[in-house]
Amino acid sequence: MRAATTTIWIFVTLIFHASCAPSVIKIGAIFHDGCEEDKATFEYAVDILRMNRLAGQLVLEPVIKWVRGNSDGIGTAAAACDLLEEGVAVIFGPKSPYTRPIVSSITARYSVPHIEYAWRPMDESTLQSTTINVYPHSESIASAIAVLTKAMPWTQFTAVYETDDGLTRLQEALKLHGPKDSPITVRQLGSGPDYRSLLKEIAASREVNILLDAEQDNVIEVMKQAQEVNLMKDYHTYIITDLDLPGHPILKTFVNSTANITGFSFLTEKRDEISEALGFQVKIEAALLYDAVMLFNKALEGLNVANAETDTPLKLAPTSLKCDAKNFYSAGRNLTDAIRSETRINELTGPILIDKSGSRRNFELDVIEFHLDRFVTIGVFDDKEFRVTRSAKDRQEDIEKKMETTFYRVTTRLGPPYLMLVTDGSNRGVQIGESRYEGYSVDLITEVAKVRNFRFQFELVPDGNYGSYDEVNKSWDGLVKRLRDREADLAICDLTINHQREQAVDFTMPFMNLGISILYMKPEAEDPDLFSFMRPFTTEVWIYVATAYLGVSLMLFILARVAPGEWDNPHPCNPDPEELENSFDLRNSLWLTIGSLMQQGSDILPKAPSIRMVAGLWWFFTLIMVSSYTANLAAFLTTGKMGETISNVEELAAQTKIKYGLLGGGSTSIFFRDSNSTTYQRMWAAMNEARPSVFTKTNDEGVERVLSGKRGYAFIMESSAIEYNVERHCELMQIGGLLDNKGYGIAMPPNSPYRTSISKAVLTLQERGVLEELKTKWWKKMNIETVCEKEDAKSDADELELRLANVGGVFLVLMVGCAFSFIVGILEFLWNVRKVAVDEKVTPMEAFKGELRFAINIWAETKPVKVAQSSRESSSAPGPGRMGRAASAARSLVGSFLRLDMLDNFEKDNASNSKSGNQRND
Ligand code: ASP
Helix, strand or coil, rough: CHHHHHHHHHHHHHHHHHHHHHCCCEEEEEEEEEEEEEHHHHHHHHHHHHHHHCCCCEEEEEEEEECCCCCCCCHHHHHHHHHHCCEEEECCCCCCCCCCHHHHHHHHHCCEEEEEECCCCCCCCCCCCCECCEECCCHHHHHHHHHHHHHHHCCCEEEECCCCCHHHHHHHHHCCCCCCCCCEEECCCCCCCCCCHHHHHHHHHCCEEEEECCCCHHHHHHHHHHCCCCCCCCEEEEECCCEEEHEEEHHHHHHHCEEEEEECCCCCHHHHHHHHHHHHCCCCHHHHHHHHHHHHHHHHHHHHHHCCCCCCCCCCCCCCCCCCCCCCCCCCHHHHHHHHHEEEECCCCCCECCCCCCCEEEEEEEEEEEEEEEEEEEEEECEEEEEEECCCHHHHHHHHHHHHHCEEEEHHHHHCEEEECCCCCCCCCCEEEEEEEEEHHHHHHHHHHHCCCCCEEEEEECCCCCCCCCCCCCCHHHHHHHHHHCCCCCEECCCCCCHHHHCCCCCCCCCCEEEEEEECCCCCCCCCCHHHCCCCHHHHHHHHHHHHHHHHHHHHHHHHCHHHHHHHCCHHHHHHCCCCCCCHHHHHHHHHHHHHHCCCCCCCCCCCCCHHHHHHHHHHHHHHHHHHHHHHHHHHHHHEECCCCCCCHHHHCCCCCCCEEEEECCCCHHHHHHCCCCHHHHHHHHHHHHHCCCCEHHHHHHHHHHHHCCCCCCEEEEEHHHHHHHHHCCCCEEECCCCCCEEEEECCCCCCHHEEEEEEEHHHHHHHCCHHHHHHHHHCCCCCCCCCCHHHCHHHHHCCCCCHHHHHHHHHHHHHHHHHHHHHHHHHHHHHHHHHHHHHCCCCHHHHHHHHHHHCCCCCCCCCCCCCHHHHHHCCCCCCCCCHHHHHHHHHHHHHHCCHHHHHHHHHHHHHHHHHHEEECC
């Protein structure tokens, strides 16, 4: 009886214990050698679950199997079978890509869930299997890498990978590059551990953008070696594909490197907690194993809770399975399905949701940058999208902070007033090499550095060029090349911002605005032209006027002979004249026309209608001609003071006398070379054909050629340089306006992070008026020996005043005319002397003396008819008779205007009249 009671008690106790003791579920894991940290994390996860277990929850019990080599398939299969035999509900691992498929196929066969936690190229279908991988799906990782690569301001890059898996991860990024993009380079790291030769080759290729996929344990070694071969300097930008960039705290040893390192972070802050508890830094795979345990537990608990509510509960506790028998884990499929799609957790590696195929596709990756000495999250990649989370302002602040610790290499070229040698031995300016330099560029960068608080050092560009692109060699020269090679951080001088350069380097906003124009000699004051009064009409017009004058005079003469109205009675008292006379002989005709042309009129005027008509038309002609002449005369006398010159680019292009050229290899030559305007194309062709060459190496050479070219050379240069030279060479001037509008900017290597900050500094200087001050200092104050007289200072009145030299010709004509008339007068006098000698039958000498004596006797108001005789008789003989005195009076009345023979005719007429009167009386 007592024994029966004891048996019943034991049975009841057992039942009680059985119902109260937690159900234990075994979970298996297979590790290869070297995965001790994974194992510790695995056990830690189980411990955490145990500690946090609530009443009624299942207890997990880890069963661990070790397999020696990474590729020991038989050992792995045996370990998996052992685990099944021990009755595990799930198998975690192993990590090795060689052994995990074995476990995957065994677990699939016995319906036991299998959870992987390492990357794998999930190309095979896993729908039928029971495998689940908590590592983000390889396609999603590849697309995250591609999206980040695309978000970088890279035009080209070098992709470096270590393993074939790495190359798979880079596939999407490599596909981004279209056929038209710059070529990209793909290199394999090699077997290591020395990667220097490959890294040196990359450094020699001047590549600055590197996409690196190395095994997690190798990343730091590769970076260290890259630093040794100068591949971790300014402007080097890395994307590290590792999903746990902050998992490399040693990166902080690169604190002095100015290289830009960007990567991903996958782990939450909880990792630090667990790392502390475990005593080591939990790496990504260990963290994923931790999450995998949590995920399995959640799925299991879900089924456990469901069991309590159903009449047909699942048998969650697995039975021992034999690899050579036909048996399987009855709840295995349910567990697998519960893990796929239904279970969500958010633990060490962020939110986990597994899809139906057992892959983890929806996950979040932080994009982080290693900045100075810390990691900064700049954005998030989720669902194929990269969202920038760090504000532009924060980024800018970081850059500005970085600038304060950066030492800038500023490249420049010699050329006044931007950079000039200090020759007076003083300590001004900056030291470049052995000598000291000063100028606008030095002052400007000093001001910018003050605003941004950075230090700098100048260096002269070795080839002295600004920067032009050689289409044949596909390379840049000058300052632009220096920046592109990252041999300098900034380039400053009169470097013009143009389209081609903008593609090659970065520019700040312009610090000076300008345009292309022409430098030429000022026009020389022309020697005053005595005959400038002739200039209102061309020689041709003068000839036509003279011809018209002669033609019209001749016409008057002819018409007058024909026109009866012009034939007059010479003696109006005689109503029946025997002869008629015509006043329009040739001389009078010429007199009338010249009189009206000179606006004086004439004492002989026409009477016949035809002649009046001709005269009227002539007067109309003279009216127009004289008005036009008068109107033009003033303008010609004043404006005609300057020598001939060109006044704009069209005139320069249209002529061949003045040669013109420009600085070779600069933006001005690019402007002409690429211009679509026919004028500029013609000029470019003319410049290229000109021999000797019209291109110069420097602006100074061009200015020198203009000065020494005796108005035979014009130099096309930028207006700022023209302004500078015109202030210093008073004989030079700018011709015409600007052919274009552009600016000078401070240049930087492509994608320079400092562009915005330096642009802002330039803007600040402009707003404060510093730029204007610097311009005035270097253009108008420094190095000026003689101040040029300003053209517009002269008054307009001065311009309009006519000097003797301008009107001297008119005086000359007057003098020559007077001299000529004097000669004509003498000839007339001599002619008269001969006539008197013949008429009065005296010797020519007597006649001459008599006439001369009378001529110089300025008190004699009347002239005797026979001057020679009267002068002889005045002392010996009585005076002339009544008739002779009358004739003498008449002669003196008409003076020298009427011809002596007319008077003779008059006498003859008188004689014949008295004779005929006598006859009539008779
Ligand atoms: N400033 C110019 C340049 O940057 C030089 C020039 O062509 O006048 O190329």
